[in-house]
Amino acid sequence: MKKQKIKHGLVIVNTGNGKGKSTSAFGMVLRSWGRGFQVCVVQFIKAETGQWGEVKAAKKLGINWFAIGDGFTWTSKDMDETVARALQGWEVAKEKISSRNYDLIVLDEFTYALHFGWLDTKQVIDWLKANKPEDMHLVITGRDAPAELIEYADLVTEMMEVKHPFQKGIQAQAGIEY
């Protein structure tokens, strides 16, 4: 079991339609890693392709990284598969949270599983209230964070899109958006 380093383990939610929800979580990963914290990331949407900048970085840094999605793009043909993977992701998350091995756990794009009702928000929050270690930070990202999750969280930021390069026809950029 890890040594206690954290007094007030926060529940942090990054939501909104703008950029920076996951990216800011990865900034916390970097900060925490810099402090010698034990860090774990569970990605609910992205597939483990090894092509993402953050996954490449995590491998180099020895961060536990689980990308359990199937690359769901909102036009997925096999929703059963997408839902099954989200449920599997929550099982992984529960195991990692219960293990007390981590100082920081990120559940990246987890809100979708709640927003679309693949998981019951109240049950998830009740489980977290009963099981999240006091000395562990938990970061949850994704659009449309349910009101109950915002109520439960300590720190909530909404990322608002002011201007996006897609408007100029510029594609997503490696190293910046993935």
Add this chain to the structure above:
Amino acid sequence: MKKQKIKHGLVIVNTGNGKGKSTSAFGMVLRSWGRGFQVCVVQFIKAETGQWGEVKAAKKLGINWFAIGDGFTWTSKDMDETVARALQGWEVAKEKISSRNYDLIVLDEFTYALHFGWLDTKQVIDWLKANKPEDMHLVITGRDAPAELIEYADLVTEMMEVKHPFQKGIQAQAGIEY
């Protein structure tokens, strides 16, 4: 000189009164580092104390990190010193941008120097238009980004505070906020 890796070097601004402006920039640092990009960070407000999680991480990762502030806390007694350091930071930034050695440069909390008129926003933008390499991403963070900067930028996100643990009397947390 670096090899060209980037086609559309973006100008990215993270502004607003919420969390995640710098943290999201550090997430891009992590992603870019994961891709083998050359990364440089110039911090305009924070002093180089070696105590910040991100500075500890950067040292371990071999990222060029310049914290040239004096720890300015908005109640600084010696504003001349604060302004002088901001001007010095801009000289460092210009040198690093012109060097063409970097794929990603972060000017952290740079907007304050513009917002408070320590630097002339139009002159700064004119300089960037003339000198920022096409194949380099530039990330600028801080509250109160001037309208001219938002106009110039490709990708602008406003971080809005929805809920903050200070409201519950919980202090800023290591690994999360610094």
